[in-house]
Amino acid sequence: MSEQTTSVNTQVEPDMIPALNKMFRFQWEKAQDCYVLLYPEGMIQLNGPAGEILALVDGERSVQAITDALQAKFPDAGDISADILEFLGGAYEQHWITL
Incomplete structure (x- = not known):
């Protein structure tokens, strides 16, 4: 049984401004849809939610602004803030983004 580490979202805060790492585009x-x-x-294929989050990572929006935009776009999804923090924490650990 593998031991899971605690959630990585402790390093990502709502006021942080993520940017795409310059090593990635x-x-x-279209071919992958x-x-x-x-x-x-x-190449890393992203699932729908990951793509929606990274589409808003522009080096200008805060994590809170990204969360607010996605919450407005998907109002029936419930509170997605924890999921966004968790994803961005993982993206940071994978060096996809900088904070």
């Missing part, structure tokens, strides 16, 4: 990939992150060694 975010784009819609999804958003992807391109980097020199390959």
Whole structure:
């Protein structure tokens, strides 16, 4: 049984401003029918929620502004703030974004 670490969202706060790491390019990939992150060694296919979050990561919006925009876009999803913090924490650990 593997031991899981505690949630990474402790390093991501609502007032932080995430930016895409310059090593990656975010784009819609028509052939894959999804958003992807391109980097020199390959490509990362993103699921729908990940693509929606990263589409708003522009180096200007705060985590709170991203959360507010997604909450307005998907009002029936309930409170998604914890999910966004968790995803951004993981994206930071994977070096997809900077904070």
